[in-house]
Amino acid sequence: xxxxxxxxxxxxxxxxxxxxxxxxxxxxxxxxxxxxxxxxxxxxxxxxxxxxxxxxxxxxxxxxxxxxxxxxxxxxxxxxxxxxxxxxxxxxxxxxxxxxxxxxxxxxxxxxxxxxxxxxxxxxxxxxxxxxxxxxxxxxxxxxxxxxxxxxxxxxxxxxxx
Amino acid sequence: xxxxxxxxxxxxxxxxxxxxxxxxxxxxxxxxxxxxxxxxxxxxxxxxxxxxxxxxxxxxxxxxxxxxxxxxxxxxxxxxxxxxxxxxxxxxxxxxxxxxxxxxxxxxxxxxxxxxxxxxxxxxxxxxxxxxxxxxxxxxxxxxxxxxxxxxxxxxxxxxxxxxxxxxxxxxxxxxxxxxxxxxxxxxxxxxxxxxxxxxxxxxxxxxxxxxxxxxxxxxxxxxxxxxxxxxxxxxxxxxxxxxxxxxxxxxxxxxxxxxxxxxx
Ligand SMILES: Cc1cc2nc3c(=O)[nH]c(=O)nc-3n(C[C@H](O)[C@H](O)[C@H](O)COP(=O)(O)OP(=O)(O)OC[C@H]3O[C@@H](n4cnc5c(N)ncnc54)[C@H](O)[C@@H]3O)c2cc1C
Ligand code: FES
Ligand code: FES
Numbered sequence: 001x002x003x004x005x006x007x008x009x010x011x012x013x014x015x016x017x018x019x020x021x022x023x024x025x026x027x028x029x030x031x032x033x034x035x036x037x038x039x040x041x042x043x044x045x046x047x048x049x050x051x052x053x054x055x056x057x058x059x060x061x062x063x064x065x066x067x068x069x070x071x072x073x074x075x076x077x078x079x080x081x082x083x084x085x086x087x088x089x090x091x092x093x094x095x096x097x098x099x100x101x102x103x104x105x106x107x108x109x110x111x112x113x114x115x116x117x118x119x120x121x122x123x124x125x126x127x128x129x130x131x132x133x134x135x136x137x138x139x140x141x142x143x144x145x146x147x148x149x150x151x152x153x154x155x156x157x158x159x160x161x162x
Numbered sequence: 163x164x165x166x167x168x169x170x171x172x173x174x175x176x177x178x179x180x181x182x183x184x185x186x187x188x189x190x191x192x193x194x195x196x197x198x199x200x201x202x203x204x205x206x207x208x209x210x211x212x213x214x215x216x217x218x219x220x221x222x223x224x225x226x227x228x229x230x231x232x233x234x235x236x237x238x239x240x241x242x243x244x245x246x247x248x249x250x251x252x253x254x255x256x257x258x259x260x261x262x263x264x265x266x267x268x269x270x271x272x273x274x275x276x277x278x279x280x281x282x283x284x285x286x287x288x289x290x291x292x293x294x295x296x297x298x299x300x301x302x303x304x305x306x307x308x309x310x311x312x313x314x315x316x317x318x319x320x321x322x323x324x325x326x327x328x329x330x331x332x333x334x335x336x337x338x339x340x341x342x343x344x345x346x347x348x349x350x351x352x353x354x355x356x357x358x359x360x361x362x363x364x365x366x367x368x369x370x371x372x373x374x375x376x377x378x379x380x381x382x383x384x385x386x387x388x389x390x391x392x393x394x395x396x397x398x399x400x401x402x403x404x405x406x407x408x409x410x411x412x413x414x415x416x417x418x419x420x421x422x423x424x425x426x427x
Contacts, residue, residue: 002168018165019165019166019167019168019210020163020164020165020166020200022163022201041201041202042198042202043194043198043265046262046264049264055238055267056263056264056267057264057268058264058265058268060201061193061194061197061198061201061268062193062197062268063168063193063197063210065168066168066190066193066212066214109263109264112263113263116263129262129263131261131262131263131344132261132262132263132264132265133262
């Protein structure tokens with residue numbers, strides 16, 4: 001067993017696990033944060049997307065020991081108290097989910113996408129950027145709409161602050 | 163996944179030493195191939211030597227037309243480097259089309275080239291840009307590096323440290339992605355430097371990435387998509403699988419090569 005120490009959603013946490021334990025299992029089982037999902041065995045679906053040191057990654061294809069020392073944000077860490085993150089609010093507003101299984105990964109992907117592209121997002125870019133996230137329910141249409149709406153709102157808020 | 167022992171190296175020398183002490187060890191970079199393979203139980207290294215925290219293996223330096231890229235540089239960092247874009251945008255374009263954003267945040271150029279998947283994108287750039295592969299032991303010319311599918315000139319325990327090349331006058335990469343996996347069904351990297359032209363093909367060859375002499379000669383004579391019209395791509399050299407037979411791939415290679423020349427301008 002190896003000791004893994006992480007900063008998760010701003011809080012320092014540590015736990016013991018085997019070297020082969022995947023980060024997603026450490027997050028779900030050791031830390032009890034079950035918002036991060038597992039939807040495949042092949043690194044393709046994106047249900048497990050979290051942010052590691054500020055970048056979106058697939059936590060099903062990283063070992064917990066590999067991540068030790070890093071700063072992690074999961075879906076549980078993006079709202080401020082009861083106030084949803086603008087991306088979460090946009091998914092709710094635009095009916096961007098049906099069963100909701102892919103949603104945590106979609107939301108974490110969208111937050112990263114908006115950070116990288118700022119107000120520059122258009123529909124084609126969003127669709128390309130969703131290459132690593134699979135949704136079995138929505139047909140993507142309302143997911144794309146949600147992300148564009150959140151990008152608009154966050155871009156606008158950024159401009160207002162400047 | 164089978165059990166394994168993780169080690170984190172902070173320098174190239176330390177990584178090589180850890181590998182020397184390991185039983186059936188493997189280097190771990192982004193893990194986007196290796197961890198994925200271990201999950202399928204298709205690989206079972208006794209030890210993993212993590213290279214991701216070795217600072218000297220990361221980053222891009224551009225000095226005039228001379229480019230050096232650390233082996234540990236992520237696909238995302240290659241895709242978004244302004245310095246690289248200024249001298250060789252084709253390589254940024256290639257990196258920006260590997261897998262998906264999350265894979266690009268973790269996956270590295272060194273891992274991709276060391277792995278030498280016959281459908282991977284980077285090997286074509288290494289060959290067409292005539293890169294020098296620097297390892298912890300020696301320098302290897304691109305033409306001597308790729309041996310066959312998943313097989314390179316790297317010796318047991320050898321670590322790729324960086325890649326370097328002189329930026330070409332013109333270059334472009336075009337791939338026909340498999341619609342499901344996004345790996346190349348055929349990908350062609352063309353590069354022109356002075357009177358020299360190099361054309362490298364990935365995804366299609368039955369022996370991995372290769373240079374196509376016929377297309378190189380035609381493009382040396384005239385740098386234009388139409389110059390390739392009369393060149394034959396031998397279907398006998400092509401892969402055949404459920405995604406496409408060898409005639410289909412031979413045709414794709416030519417189409418991608420024409421598009422690449424057109425894109426290079
Ligand atoms: C969903 C998905 C889609 C993908 N799509 C594409 C695609 O479209 N095109 C494409 O080209 N690739 C694709 N890939 C593969 C991806 O590019 C990988 O990042 C890459 O092949 C391996 O790089 P890595 O840094 O992750 O290496 P790892 O997986 O860590 O290592 C791969 C191999 O290289 C060895 N190695 C790593 N670094 C070094 C080094 N410096 N010196 C010596 N040996 C080393 C390791 O021991 C291992 O054997 C995809 C992967 C996934 C999961
Ligand atoms: S669970 Fe990570 S990509 Fe599917
Ligand atoms: S909402 Fe059901 S999988 Fe996306």
